[in-house]
Each structure stands twice: as C-alpha cells, then as structure tokens.
Amino acid sequence: MLALDTEVSPIKPLVHNRIEVPGGRIVFTASCFEGRDWSLAPLQKKEDAAVNREFAAKVGGALSGLGARRAYAPNPTQFNGKVISPANLRNIIPLPGPVFLCRNQACPADSTSLNVAGDAGLFSAGGCGMLVIVQGQNLLFGHAGRESLLDRQRIKTNNKERSRDKDLVDNMLDVLGARSETLKSIYAWPLYFIKPQHFGHRFDDPDLKHAAYNQGAILSLPREFGSEYGWKSAEAIHIDLPRIARTQLINRGVPKSNIFLDHAYLADELPTTRNGGGRYLTVVVRQ
Secondary structure, eight states: OOOTTOOOOOOOOSEEEEEEOTTSSOEEEEEEEOOSBOOOTTOSSTTHHHHTHHHHHHHHHHHHHTTOSEEEOOOOTTOOOOBOOGGGOOEEEEETTTEEEEEOTTSOOSEEEOOSTTEEEEEEESSOEEEEEEETTEEEEEEEOHHHHSOHHHHHTTTSOOSOSOOHHHHHHHHTTOOTTTGGGEEEEEESBOOGGGOEEETTOSSHHHHHHHHHHHHHHHHHHGGGGEEEOSSEEEEOHHHHHHHHHHHHTOOGGGBOOTTOBOOTTSOOTTTTOOBEEEEEEEO
8 A cells, every 4th residue: 555654745836826715715726737647547446546656646746735635536527517525526545645535436527615725626637627616615616628518419409409407607506506696706717728729629620520519619609608709710610618617607697707717728838639638637725
C-alpha cells in the first residue's frame, strides 16, 4: 500500500486563481496543471494507488499543494449533466499528501458539492470547462463539457428530440433549491473553457455524425442564445461555451452581474482535442 506519509513535492499549477465570493463568506481557488498525462482513469479504487504509485504521488502532490484534504472526482465520461452527492463517491483512495480521493466509476455524474474547507473537486480535461456555483454556504462544482451543457440529441435534431430532461446548469440550480426569491443570491463562475476560435465545428465534417450535429447547432444555438452562442464563419460554427452557460443561468433568473467570466477561457499552453489531445488537470478547492 502507498503510505499516506510518503513524501511528495507540491506541484505548481500553470494557472491559479483565488476567488472571493461577494459577501466574503466563501473563498475558493481554481487551478489547471499542465501536461498531457493527467487522466484519472488509473485511480478508481483503493488498491489502484499502490499499482500506480508514481501517478498517485503526482496527484497527491498537486492536491496537497493547493491545501486539499479530501478530493471528489465524479466520473464525467457520459456528459450526462447530473449532480451527485459527495456521499455517493464512496471509493476512498488514500494518496500521499495526505489527501483522500473519492470516486465511484459506477455512478457517472458531472457535478458534486464541496461542503467544507479543504474539500476539492477535480477532473482531467481536454478543453472542457468547469462551472462553480455558490449560494450562501453551498458550493457546487461541475465538469462543463459541451454535451454536459447542451443535450447532444436536442442540438443534433434542432430541438425535435431529447436524450434527457435537464442539462447541467438546471440540475445544479435545482440541487441548490434555486427559486425566484433566492436566485439573486446565486453567484457563478464559468472557468477554463476552450476558446471559441479553437472550437470550430465544420459544416462539411467528413464524419457524418459530426456534420449532423454541426448543422443542427447552426440552426438551434443562435435561436436559443442569440449572439452569445459564438459566431459563424464560411466553413464552421464557433461555439462559445462560457457565454452559453451564462445565458442559461440568466434565463433561470440569475443576475448577469453575478456571473463572472474573468477566467472563462483556457490557457493556450494546455492541450485540447483540437490541438493534439492529452489530459491536463483542473482543480477547485474550497478554502
């Protein structure tokens, strides 16, 4: 077994932002760690830390350097927009630092809550952004990939069919119990999304399933989100996911002034599916 007291060196993130929620009741940090080999797939259960000692120490070093003590990593591979309780991430993996990594591959979800100081949320990414929503003492973080924010079947069919009832933003707001009288107290941060200029969707994509989605997007996204969806060039639609997420929040009643795009876009040094691939690490820590 990999000892919790194994000495690890803190790893400095490429991107690090300290964010104070208005009113001063919550502070959190958000970070991205550079590299192309941060996939969390090797760490699913307790024994995996010993089998993947070097990687476990690397993740532990990154998390402990940010002050994390318990780290929640939902399985976002289905992009289903769901929010899971931290209690359901019941596979506890001790990492050096010491940090306890909480996972549950059998219960896919994009989001969970971070309830106390030292709680962290993390996922490896290739261009997908993060969404942090705070209301009072409640903080939710979510993996905000394109399909998490936008039901793929709905976009592909120009709103004729759905694969689910609600997308990520609605599910996060529902978990917070957001009602008309409380929406003004919600604050939100879309963080570290691929830039729209790097996120073109060509109309003549040789893969027919991508072409169908892209053609559906140009019909449905401008109608739903106006100019906030991004823009259209002669060859492609360029999707602006942070502004789409902001519009979804505004449409539910969250004030525009409570949604912050200061750190909405991904640093160019980080890998995405559009520049060669690989997985960097995105982490939010409640302070």
